[in-house]
Amino acid sequence: KAGVTQTPRYLIKTRGQQVTLSCSPISGHRSVSWYQQTPGQGLQFLFEYFSETQRNKGNFPGRFSGRQFSNSRSEMNVSTLELGDSALYLCASSFSVGRDTGELFFGEGSRLTVL
């Protein structure tokens, strides 16, 4: 079974630009969540999607958005990039729904550098 695939793995942008990151979950997983990891703030939850609906959202500005498609693939977008957006963006998929939160399967991440 293929794991969680994130693209691109590395990218460099300049301030003010926007970026779109993609995540393909494990086949059969309907929940996709996104995390930002920086040296200063650690791992922070961005949002979670299930069946194309956003179920949970972290404390990030509106510049951070996401969506999920009918095949469970997800994208996240960051507009008007700032230097502080430089981070490792991790996507995770899960089969669990409802009350029982099972394990998350993480991708290798997309390393974004904003210059």
Add this chain to the structure above:
Amino acid sequence: SQQGEEDPQALSIQEGENATMNCSYKTSINNLQWYRQNSGRGLVHLILIRSNEREKHSGRLRVTLDTSKKSSSLLITASRAADTASYFCAPILLTSGSRLTFGEGTQLTVNP
């Protein structure tokens, strides 16, 4: 959401020794999970322990959970250089969904 706090922040041991990491949290949980992250990579799920369980084993891993003290520990026995990584705990509430809240983790270094 519920955040776990890992302790110690850093741990350095020799190959073959055991490594123990602790996690504390503040409110009632449904289950607690441990993850490992090698530098710059994604997180890997290690083990899940439910609130009605006290101890769980998986290979060289042993996890305990004390809900009265709101704490958990992860023991890695006979450590190897390949165990060098950051370790995170994630206490899960019923309503968390996939919203896990991580602490700063324990950075484990196993010296050959």
